Structures are given as structure tokens and as C-alpha cells.
Amino acid sequence: MRQMDVVGVRVEMPRNLPMVLLREVEGSRFLSIWIGAGEASAIASAQEGVVYPRPLTHDLMVDMLGALGHSLSQVKITDLDQGTFYAVLVIDGVEVSSRPSDAIALAVRTGTSIYCADEVLDEAGIPDPDPEPELDEGEEEQQVEKFREFLDQVTPEDFG
Numbered sequence: 613m614r615q616m617d618v619v620g621v622r623v624e625m626p627r628n629l630p631m632v633l634l635r636e637v638e639g640s641r642f643l644s645i646w647i648g649a650g651e652a653s654a655i656a657s658a659q660e661g662v663v664y665p666r667p668l669t670h671d672l673m674v675d676m677l678g679a680l681g682h683s684l685s686q687v688k689i690t691d692l693d694q695g696t697f698y699a700v701l702v703i704d705g706v707e708v709s710s711r712p713s714d715a716i717a718l719a720v721r722t723g724t725s726i727y728c729a730d731e732v733l734d735e736a737g738i739p740d741p742d743p744e745p746e747l748d749e750g751e752e753e754q755q756v757e758k759f760r761e762f763l764d765q766v767t768p769e770d771f772g
Contacts (some may be wrong), residue, residue: 613728613729614636614639614729614730614733615635615636615637615638615725615726616636616643617635618632618633618634618716618719618720618726619630619633619634619642619759620633620656621647621655621656621659622764629646630648630649630651631645631646631651632644632645632651632655632674632712632716633759634689634716634726634728635756636733638735639733640646640739640740641733641737641740642738642740642759643728643736643737643738644738645697646714648713650764651711651717652713654668654670654717655713655716655717655720658670658717658720658721659720665757668772670721673718674718674721675681677703682704682720683703683704683722684701684702684724684725685702685703685704685724686702686708686724686725687701687702687710687715687716687718687719687726688702688715688726688727689701689726689732690729690732691732692732692736697712697732698712699711699712699715700715701715701718740755741759743756
């Protein structure tokens with residue numbers, strides 16, 4: 613399993629399809645997962661620190677886990693089958709099946725680590741189009757922006 617960071621949520625135009633973009637922490641690959649509009653909004657709002665007056669579904673799930681004395685310890689993207697990604701939530705050592713988009717939305721809210729199976733990254737990982745070994749924060753943001761520009765040109769068919 614490889615640890616991943618959430619780079620962000622993008623909307624692919626002209627089809628208006630949202631995707632979440634993950635980056636390998638100890639490597640140079642990215643993983644792009646097409647997701648629903650609601651989940652894209654949930655991930656993006658959590659990344660931006662938006663707090664709603666009443667809890668949305670993912671906020672409610674985090675609140676319920678806490679109220680019941682449980683915690684989310686890991687999110688794992690475990691499989692890719694015919695273009696569909698699968699994930700699990702690890703809650704107090706118990707694995708619960710989840711859509712990756714929901715799992716990522718919960719991870720972003722709780723600061724929980726996201727991991728991806730090596731086989732999934734080997735199959736669907738996208739190499740960094742212009743990797744650089746040691747980047748300062750400004751240079752890293754430029755690299756992410758280059759990759760976002762690449763994603764603006766890519767279509768779902770490009771991923772098989």
C-alpha cells in the first residue's frame with residue numbers, strides 16, 4: 613500500500629465530470645478517480661475548511677463515529693475492476709466497504725491517511741509528466757498546476 617495525498621478536485625470539461633486527484637506521497641504517480649458531483653463538492657469544501665451550519669452527510673458520519681467512541685484510522689483504495697475503484701474504511705481495525713469518493717471525503721474531514729494498493733497504482737497510476745526530485749513549496753505548486761493543465765485535456769477514454 614502506498615500513502616496518497618489529496619491534490620484536489622477538478623471538473624473535466626466539456627463533459628463537466630468531476631474527478632478527485634491523489635498524489636503518491638513517496639513517489640511520483642498520480643491517481644485520478646471520476647466521482648459524483650456531490651462527493652466532489654464534499655471533498656472540495658472540506659479541503660477549503662468550509663463549515664456548514666448543519667452537518668452534511670460526511671460531517672454527520674464523522675460526528676456519529678465520534679459520538680459512538682470510534683475513529684477512522686485509514687482509508688484504503690483496494691481494487692480497480694473494469695474501471696471502477698473500490699475502497700474500505702478502517703474503523704477501529706474493522707474494514708467497511710466504501711466508495712472511494714465517500715472514503716476520501718471522510719479522510720479529508722478527519723485528517724486520516726489514504727493508502728492505495730500497489731496493484732491499483734501500477735494499473736491506473738499516472739506518472740508525473742515533469743517530475744523534479746526536490747521542490748520547494750512554490751515549485752511544487754507549479755508542478756501540480758502543470759498536471760492540472762494536463763488533466764484539462766484528458767478524457768475518461770484515455771484511462772481505458
